[in-house]
Amino acid sequence: MxxxxxxxxxxxxxxxxxxxxxxxxxxxxxxxxxxxxxxxxSDGGPGFVDALAGSLPGQLLTVTVGGPTGQPTPATVLLVEAGDDPSGLRSAYVESAQACGSHLVPAAERDPGAATSYGVGELLLVALEEGAQRVVVGLGGSVTVDGGAGLLAALGVAATGADLAHGPRGLAGLPVDGLGGLHAARERFAGVELVAASDVDVPLLGRHGAVHGFARQKGATAEQLPGLEAVMTAWASAVVEAAGHAGAPDPGRLVALPGAGAAGGLGFGLLALGAVRRSGAEAVTAAVxxxxxxxxxxxxxxxxxxxxxxxxxxxxxxxxxxxxxxxxxxxxxxxxxxxxxxxxxxxxxxxxxxxxxxxxxxxxxxxxxxxxxxxxxxxxxxxxxxx
Incomplete structure (x- = not known):
C-alpha cells in the first residue's frame, strides 16, 4: 500500500x-x-513555519522580535525561492504565534488589555527586507486582542493621543480621525502578495468576533468583554477612516470580512494593509x-x-x-x-x-x-x- x-x-x-x-x-x-x-x-497556528520547513526547501532566518509583553522573543522566517515555491514567487512564511502566542505568557500573567502584536509587524519587516514577493502570515494561537494595532505600529502607523504598541488599553480615547501612516504602510506592500492564513473566518466585531469569541481564553474576564469590544469598535472606525484616505477599496467592509477577527484581530490589521484571507489549512496543503x-x-x-x-x-x-x-x-x-x-x-x-x-x-x-x-x-x- x-x-x-x-x-x-x-x-x-x-x-x-x-x-x-x-x-x-x-x-x-x-x-x-x-x-x-x-x-x-498546520492550520496557520503554532507550528506553521515548522510544518512548512519540513516540506519546502528554503532558508530559515532566526530573528529576535518583541513578544506580547514586550520581552525579546526568538522567531523564524522561512524564505523560499520562487523556483521552489508553488506560487512561483519568492515567498516568506511567518508565524504570528511565535511573536504573540499564548504559550509565551503564563496563564496567571495574561493581560489582554496590554498584550501586543508588535512583534508580528517586525517579522513582516524582515520578510520585506529579504525581498519577499509574497508573504504568508499564519494566524492562530495568539494571546492578543489588539486588532492588529501593534502590528501596524511596527510598520510606522501612529495615532494622536493613543499608543498602538502596547495593547487595547493604549487605544482608549483614540479619535476616529487619529491614525496616520497607514497609506505609507500599505505602500510598503505594493507589489507584494500578502496572505492572512487563518483557521477561523470570523469578523472583527460582534458575538463571534475577536473579543466575544476568543478573549476569555486569553485571560479576559466576563466583566472586561464590553470594554474590550468598545475599544475594538473605536479602533475599527479609526482604521476604516484611515484606510479610506489611503485609497483602500470599500474600506468599510474590512470589519466584517471573514478572518478579520482571527488571532485577536490580527487578521483585521493585515486586511487593512491589503492582504487577502485564505484558510490556513488550504494554504499549507497547497504549499506542500x-x-x-x-x-x-x-x-x-x-x-x-x-x-x-x-x-x-x-x-x-x-x-x-x-x-x-x-x-x-x-x-x-x-x-x-x-x-x-x-x-x-x-x-x-x-x-x-x-x-x-x-x-x-x-x-x-x-x-x-x-x-x-x-x-x-x-x-x-x-x-x-x-x-
Missing part, C-alpha cells in the same frame, strides 16, 4: 513533524513493506503540494490533539479531507481524543476516526509518552486498514 501520513500538531505534546513520524512508525511496525510518506501540516503526494495513494492518515466539531471548519482534518476527496483517497483520523459522530464523519468525507486515549488512565499514559502512544494506536489502526 501507499499511505500518506499528514497530521497537524498535537497541541502541547507533539509538533506536526513529530506526530507524522510517530504515526508513520506505527503503521510501518505492522506493515513494514508499505510505502509510507509523512507530511507535517499535498494533492501531488496523494495522487495514487491508497490511504491518508491525518489527525490532531482533539478531533471535534471545530476540526471540520477550516482545520487540518477538513483540509486533508477536501484534497483527498477530489482524488478518491480514503481518509482516516487518529487523534488524541475524538468527539465527532459517524454522521458528521461521513459529511466531512472521513471514513473513520480513532482516539489515542478514551479513559482518564489512558489520557494520563498518553501524555506521559505521547509519541509512543500515538505510534501504538496507529499500529492498531493499520491492522484494520492494511490490505
Amino acid at each position: 501507499r499511505v500518506v501520513v499528514a497530521p497537524d500538531c498535537f497541541t502541547g505534546t507533539l509538533t506536526a513533524r513529530q506526530a507524522a513520524a510517530a504515526m508513520a512508525a506505527g503503521w510501518s511496525a505492522w506493515a513494514p513493506d508499505d510505502e509510507v510518506t509523512p507530511v507535517a501540516l 503540494r499535498l494533492a501531488e503526494r496523494l495522487d495514487g495513494a491508497d490511504l491518508v492518515l491525518t489527525g490532531e490533539g482533539s478531533f471535534d466539531w471545530q476540526s471540520l471548519r477550516g482545520k487540518v482534518v477538513a483540509g486533508v479531507a477536501h484534497v483527498a476527496g477530489g482524488l478518491g483517497v480514503p481518509v482516516v483520523v487518529v487523534a488524541g481524543q475524538v468527539a465527532v459522530g459517524r454522521r458528521e464523519l461521513a459529511v466531512a468525507g472521513v471514513e473513520s476516526a480513532y482516539a489515542v486515549a478514551d479513559t482518564p488512565e489512558q489520557v494520563a499514559a498518553s501524555l506521559a509518552a505521547p509519541a509512543a502512544a500515538l505510534s501504538a494506536r496507529t499500529e492498531r489502526v493499520a491492522r484494520t486498514w492494511h490490505r
